[in-house]
Amino acid sequence: MYKLYNVKAWGSMGVHFLLEEMEVPYTNIWMTAEQVRAPEFRAVSPLGYIPALGLPDGRGLFESAAIVSFLVTAHADKGLSPAPGSAAFGEFLSWLHLASGLYTTMNIKYDAGFYGRNDAEAAHITARVKEKCDALWAILAARLEAEEPWFLGKIYSALDTYVFMLSIWASPSEAALHGKFPAIARLAKGVRQRPKLKAALEAHGVMEVKN
Amino acid sequence: MYKLYNVKAWGSMGVHFLLEEMEVPYTNIWMTAEQVRAPEFRAVSPLGYIPALGLPDGRGLFESAAIVSFLVTAHADKGLSPAPGSAAFGEFLSWLHLASGLYTTMNIKYDAGFYGRNDAEAAHITARVKEKCDALWAILAARLEAEEPWFLGKIYSALDTYVFMLSIWASPSEAALHGKFPAIARLAKGVRQRPKLKAALEAHGVMEVKN
Numbered sequence: 001m002y003k004l005y006n007v008k009a010w011g012s013m014g015v016h017f018l019l020e021e022m023e024v025p026y027t028n029i030w031m032t033a034e035q036v037r038a039p040e041f042r043a044v045s046p047l048g049y050i051p052a053l054g055l056p057d058g059r060g061l062f063e064s065a066a067i068v069s070f071l072v073t074a075h076a077d078k079g080l081s082p083a084p085g086s087a088a089f090g091e092f093l094s095w096l097h098l099a100s101g102l103y104t105t106m107n108i109k110y111d112a113g114f115y116g117r118n119d120a121e122a123a124h125i126t127a128r129v130k131e132k133c134d135a136l137w138a139i140l141a142a143r144l145e146a147e148e149p150w151f152l153g154k155i156y157s158a159l160d161t162y163v164f165m166l167s168i169w170a171s172p173s174e175a176a177l178h179g180k181f182p183a184i185a186r187l188a189k190g191v192r193q194r195p196k197l198k199a200a201l202e203a204h205g206v207m208e209v210k211n
Numbered sequence: 212m213y214k215l216y217n218v219k220a221w222g223s224m225g226v227h228f229l230l231e232e233m234e235v236p237y238t239n240i241w242m243t244a245e246q247v248r249a250p251e252f253r254a255v256s257p258l259g260y261i262p263a264l265g266l267p268d269g270r271g272l273f274e275s276a277a278i279v280s281f282l283v284t285a286h287a288d289k290g291l292s293p294a295p296g297s298a299a300f301g302e303f304l305s306w307l308h309l310a311s312g313l314y315t316t317m318n319i320k321y322d323a324g325f326y327g328r329n330d331a332e333a334a335h336i337t338a339r340v341k342e343k344c345d346a347l348w349a350i351l352a353a354r355l356e357a358e359e360p361w362f363l364g365k366i367y368s369a370l371d372t373y374v375f376m377l378s379i380w381a382s383p384s385e386a387a388l389h390g391k392f393p394a395i396a397r398l399a400k401g402v403r404q405r406p407k408l409k410a411a412l413e414a415h416g417v418m419e420v421k422n
Binding site for chain 1: 264277278285296305309325336339
């Protein structure tokens, strides 16, 4: 059975949603921020990041998009991505990695105090991060708008729940992102209506759009 | 037949090496930096980044680690990764994504003038990027040292050529990285000795360690 190292409303949401959609057996290991930062957790996740996924054979997987890519290939029969190895699967991976790049870019804001020498420099970096993220959101929204209802057209996939997770964290707010990109608002609405996701959405406290 | 959008010594090297190892048919489309920056290229690669991979059906894939993940699943018989869907494949993906995160972090230095308001701020950001990269190199080197000769022990995989590509770009130099992490030096030596890679290594001008 899988073990999901999970923190409420953190980056483990994407994997959590996927496991629920797939209906594969797993256990949630709910963690506090302090437990995530503890040196022992580095044995599971080398960078000390959430999510991590414990496999039945004792291996620990890390990096959210890697875990998503693993799960859709390990459980290809669940249909949460195009068939592994197909051209459509390549497209799925390309957009998943582009979205993962947005995730990495968003996280630079948490390092603003590391990259900047004082509050003014950090504030400038944070503003620049937002510019970069806005440009990436525009690219994702344009793709979605051309393909709706989902990123791969009629095929609902792990890409949709992954991007939905990122949209919750948008700056200045999820609601502002929806105002700017209606296709993302429709995606979020569609994901929130998935019956299998209800319990996980409630567990992370993300059932409602954040203002 | 695949079309690889390729620039000498740029991020397309990793995919180029993999295609050569796999001996699958493809055409190199050698590009200049100017052609990469041209608006038309965005139709293939939404962010205007190299590499991109044109598929026989006309689709364009992008994001280097996504293309690598696609190729190893589409040509699983070539054995350049553990079997897709296996626990070892999950481990392969986790380390590939961690390495891809190093790639993204390295690239922040090209945006130092965007994140900083002047030369002094940009210089500080560049120095901080190096610190972040050094921490990631330490994690990669520790993994490699525990598993040698390759990242997955005795299994040579696309992860090895991918990390080798990153090592060429290390700051202040590839040679300095080797001095700090002998396991990475041994990896680079091993990759450079792969007979199938000779032509591609020469095409990118990376046969010798960079000082």
